[in-house]
Amino acid sequence: MNTPICDFVRQYAQGGAVRMHMPGHKGTGPLGVEALDITEIAGADELYHARGIIRESEDNAAALFGARRTLYSAEGSSLCIRAMLYLALIRARRLGLPARLLAGRNAHKTLMTASALLDIDIDWIFPRPGEGLLRCTVSPQTLESRLARERYMAVYITSPDYLGNMADVAGLAAVCHAHGVPLLVDNAHGAYLRFLPRDSHPLSLGADLCCDSAHKTLPCLTGAAYLHIGQSAPEPFAALAEPALSLFASTSPSYLILQSLDAANPCLAGDFGERLAACAARTAILRETLQNHGYTLTGDEPMKLALTPKPYGYTGDDLHALLGQQGIACEFSDPDHLVLMPGPMLPEAGYQRLERALLDIPPRAAIVGSPPDLPPPERVCSIRQAMLSPQAALPVSQCLGRVLADAHMGCPPAVPILAAGERINADALNCFAYYGREECRVMAP
Numbered sequence: 001m002n003t004p005i006c007d008f009v010r011q012y013a014q015g016g017a018v019r020m021h022m023p024g025h026k027g028t029g030p031l032g033v034e035a036l037d038i039t040e041i042a043g044a045d046e047l048y049h050a051r052g053i054i055r056e057s058e059d060n061a062a063a064l065f066g067a068r069r070t071l072y073s074a075e076g077s078s079l080c081i082r083a084m085l086y087l088a089l090i091r092a093r094r095l096g097l098p099a100r101l102l103a104g105r106n107a108h109k110t111l112m113t114a115s116a117l118l119d120i121d122i123d124w125i126f127p128r129p130g131e132g133l134l135r136c137t138v139s140p141q142t143l144e145s146r147l148a149r150e151r152y153m154a155v156y157i158t159s160p161d162y163l164g165n166m167a168d169v170a171g172l173a174a175v176c177h178a179h180g181v182p183l184l185v186d187n188a189h190g191a192y193l194r195f196l197p198r199d200s201h202p203l204s205l206g207a208d209l210c211c212d213s214a215h216k217t218l219p220c221l222t223g224a225a226y227l228h229i230g231q232s233a234p235e236p237f238a239a240l241a242e243p244a245l246s247l248f249a250s251t252s253p254s255y256l257i258l259q260s261l262d263a264a265n266p267c268l269a270g271d272f273g274e275r276l277a278a279c280a281a282r283t284a285i286l287r288e289t290l291q292n293h294g295y296t297l298t299g300d301e302p303m304k305l306a307l308t309p310k311p312y313g314y315t316g317d318d319l320h321a322l323l324g325q326q327g328i329a330c331e332f333s334d335p336d337h338l339v340l341m342p343g344p345m346l347p348e349a350g351y352q353r354l355e356r357a358l359l360d361i362p363p364r365a366a367i368v369g370s371p372p373d374l375p376p377p378e379r380v381c382s383i384r385q386a387m388l389s390p391q392a393a394l395p396v397s398q399c400l401g402r403v404l405a406d407a408h409m410g411c412p413p414a415v416p417i418l419a420a421g422e423r424i425n426a427d428a429l430n431c432f433a434y435y436g437r438e439e440c441r442v443m444a445p
């Protein structure tokens with residue numbers, strides 16, 4: 001598989017042209033990568049009007065992912081989520097459907113900001129009792145009953161979630177398609193799923209639109225992401241995908257990130273799948289070793305280790321600090337979880353250090369308590385109305401009964417406790433305290 005973007009930029013850098021164009025570093029600088037950092041000069045194509053090297057590279061990626069169309073984002077899945085919602089909205093407008101989305105509540109905060117920008121209402125599927133806020137099981141049965149009652153422009157789920165829980169995407173897609181509703185999947189954490197021995201990428205399981213943060217699980221630079229359009233996605237999605245992305249994107253995409261996506265293609269077409277299978281097997285062994293030692297874990301995603309360490313006598317934050325002292329940098333922690341992300345590029349020595357460090361931590365008396373649940377709160381107005389209203393920042397202790405206006409009042413990995421437009425009740429205050437939130441913005445009276 002070729003690398004047209006990398007080839008073009010390398011040739012340009014070696015050609016010694018006088019750079020009478022942006023960026024201002026003119027190809028030299030302290031980072032050592034400046035020579036490869038160009039802008040949309042002649043021959044370099046245009047990211048959201050891709051007809052040359054970028055389109056060729058995107059088509060390579062589409063073939064790898066089995067997509068009808070794959071588009072690059074140099075601004076993460078966040079940009080792709082805004083574009084997915086816009087595409088679903090445009091289709092809804094054409095069909096006379098309401099601007100209303102049905103979504104699993106454990107969504108990344110970008111869903112909230114995108115809904116505010118596009119004035120989309122969200123009906124939520126809330127977590128089951130005991131799931132906390134980060135997990136939200138959406139079964140095909142639940143989805144069927146919701147779609148039978150209301151008309152929606154699309155269904156939106158997050159799979160895998162931050163803790164590595166995977167939804168039954170095939171089952172959910174079947175229900176959506178039976179109702180003529182597109183399925184949008186935030187697959188920010190699951191780009192690699194396509195390359196496992198058993199392909200479990202959402203696109204392969206029937207999603208119509210799907211965003212992948214390439215940078216989270218593939219060997220790509222931070223910011224690199226894909227927007228994938230499914231083979232049988234509704235008609236306007238592929239045709240409008242470029243304008244959808246460009247509506248929200250910078251007009252100066254990073255060519256370092258584009259090269260990173262381009263360079264990933266031959267890697268993914270090569271031995272990445274074998275490396276991934278070996279890594280998944282190694283991660284499964286480590287998971288078992290930790291369980292045999294007394295640790296408990298959650299989630300079924302093969303490349304994530306999500307420890308729930310309270311029964312072992314530690315909070316997630318305790319373990320995070322202890323591993324940090326051993327030179328092990330973790331992905332995420334909160335009182336209940338510690339999330340570790342190995343990957344095919346991690347050397348065996350990394351697994352061994354992690355294993356040794358975790359096994360050296362002695363068990364203690366179990367910490368009692370589980371993450372708080374939040375019963376569905378009262379919705380007072382739309383996310384857009386709340387976020388664009390006059391607002392005041394207050395200590396949370398003064399917020400009982402007020403309406404949230406914050407784009408993000410969530411628990412650590414950017415999952416909402418409350419969405420803007422919802423009333424702050426005692427349960428919500430309890431959750432704010434649990435996750436250490438001290439201040440929030442509320443709608444002015």
Ligand SMILES: Cc1ncc(COP(=O)(O)O)c(C=O)c1O
Nearest residue numbers: 075076077078108186188213225
């Ligand atoms: C579930 C989920 N969706 C979307 C995003 C946004 O992805 P990106 O950072 O690539 O913009 C994140 C970021 O952590 C995430 O965890």
